[in-house]
Amino acid sequence: MNAMQRIKALGRIMFIDGMRRHALIGLVILSLLAEAFGLLFMDFFGHDVGRASSDFLFSIMWMAGLLFLFFHAVQVIAWDEENGAIYALLSRPISRAEYVLGVFAGLALLLFCLHLLLGTVAYGTLLLIKQSLRETYFPVFSMPHFVLTWLGIVVMQWVLLAAIMLFSGMVRGGFPVLLLTMAYYGICSGLPVVRASVSQHLSPEQSSSGLTYFLQALTTVFPDFSRLDFKDSVLSSQLLFSNWHIAVYFGVAGLYIALAIVFACQLYARRDLQ
Amino acid sequence: MSLRLTFPLLLAVYLVLFAYQETVKQQEHVELQPAPPVALLKTAGYLKQLGAEMLYIKAAVFLGGRDPETPPDSYAAVLANHFDAMTALHPRLLDIYYLSESSLSWIGAQYTQRANAILAQGGIYRPELWVIPFFIGFNQFYYLHNFNDASRTLRTTSLKEGAPVWLGHLSALLAARGGNILGGLAWLRAMAATEDDATVRTRYEIEIKEFEKAAHVLSAISSYQQKYSRPPAELKNLVPEFIDAIPILGEGYELDYEAPELYMRKKHVG
Helix, strand or coil, X not given: CCHHHHHHXXXXXXXXXXXXXXXXXXXXXXXXXXXXXHHHHHHHCCCXXXXXXXXXXXXXXXXXXXXXXXXXXXXXXXXXXXXXXXXXXXXXXCCHHHHHHHHHHHHHHHHHHHXXXXXXXXXXXXXXXXXXXXXXXXXXXXXXXXXXXXXXXXXXXXXXXXXXXXXXHHCCCXXXXXXXXXXXXXXXXXXHHHHHHHHHHCCHHHHHCHHHHHHHHHHHHXXXXXXXXXXXXXXXXXXXXXHHHHXXXXXXXXXXXXXXXXXXXXXXXXXXXX | CCHHHHHHHHHHHHHHHHHHHHHHHHHCCCCXXXXXXXXXXXXXHHHHHHHHHHHHHHHHHHHHHCCCCCCCHHHHHHHHHHHHHHHHHCCCCHHHHHHHHHHCCCCCHHHHHHHHHHHHHHHHHCCCXXXXXXXXXXXXXXXXXXXXXXXXXXXXXXXXXXXXXHHHHHHHHHHHHCCCHHHHHHHHHHHHHHCCCHHHHHHHHHXXXXXXXXXXXXXXXXXXXXXXXXXXXXXXXXXXXXXXCCCCCCCCEEEEEECCEEEEEECCCC
């Protein structure tokens, strides 16, 4: 069995284990019901019905993904350690790096499947809403932009998953990892606001101040998730960003995930499991 | 007391108190609480658009549920604050602009200006729509009585795709009402020259004749001013040296002279 096969096997275990969890099945049912609520949510709006419905459905997907990450992914990784499963796995011929990659691959696939299901239902719901309205209230619905927005959510939450893997390599126990993840998410969401606020208060001459560079440097560690938020494009026939920008945003996110996973592998390799 | 009796007793007390609570709640004065600071709301990140939609629903529910006797000044500032927050979070949501126009612009000049600032945000993010600048132009005309600004706004609005043809006409009418008769005339001529519909073109040509009569009076005022170095106190002072007679305008127009400005007023519009 080569390394790739071992990673695949571990990923498969993680995926099947997740599929069996009642909490995760409950999350899926709850999210689907929340998406169905989109049919009622649109009644609150009199003009931009399509936009409000689209925002609502993507927000549900985002929240479902966060619940998965905070209360499933964190617990699965921590569960492994607290219940000794990691020792059982590491006693087999599997390296620690393979363990990290296998767990990440399994959870990333599970998250992908969750979003695939929710995304398909959201797409159907939006089509249903569009067909039930006059064109004025839902003039454009772009499938490629919908897929791009959906992909944005998946990649952003893979970034969060990679960060969870990293934190689980730094500290022991589910609760500390959960706290670190929530703090990380809070900083990632708040940092763009701080940067915008600072740049508004600085004159053009001060725009290259130390504080600006410091905040920019912080963004390399705490990425700006809004870069991959394409919700506003779903109801537009034209993309609000150029293809090159989109490629760069996804490229940066992809490299961030790779860096975080490699770093997590190194942390796990050096870690004393006793 | 046995446990079997305790539950129904507690339930009965709970239901009575609950009913009383509901009665008290219904008598409470409905108030719109201020929206949290925009910077804080923006930290919602991916959910910020949903946050704006929640604020919209909150404002709409308040407007629908408030006592009709509530003085608008008592909630206008908080309502404007809600619209500011909504536009900062989700400037592309069209419903915000419809609601701000219908609920804020009429409260007073200060709030008309706030509404126009909110609408201006919409104009930046939804430049393809004619309805948002139309609201701005309408507010400038109807609430702020700033006819020249309204004319300019409606003129640019009338060039947008899908804008109704009467917007350009309204713009010319407001230009004349604001004293820019030559501007209105030029705009009407341009509209007549590019209009394909013969009926509408004929309508423009009739209006152009009225504007030309006013332009003739304007020219007489200018000649008077050149000769006497001051404008005439009344229009009749122009007769017969500069004009044979002050023309009577048709199509519901009348001349309104407040030295040195000449205005064309639509009788039924004011």
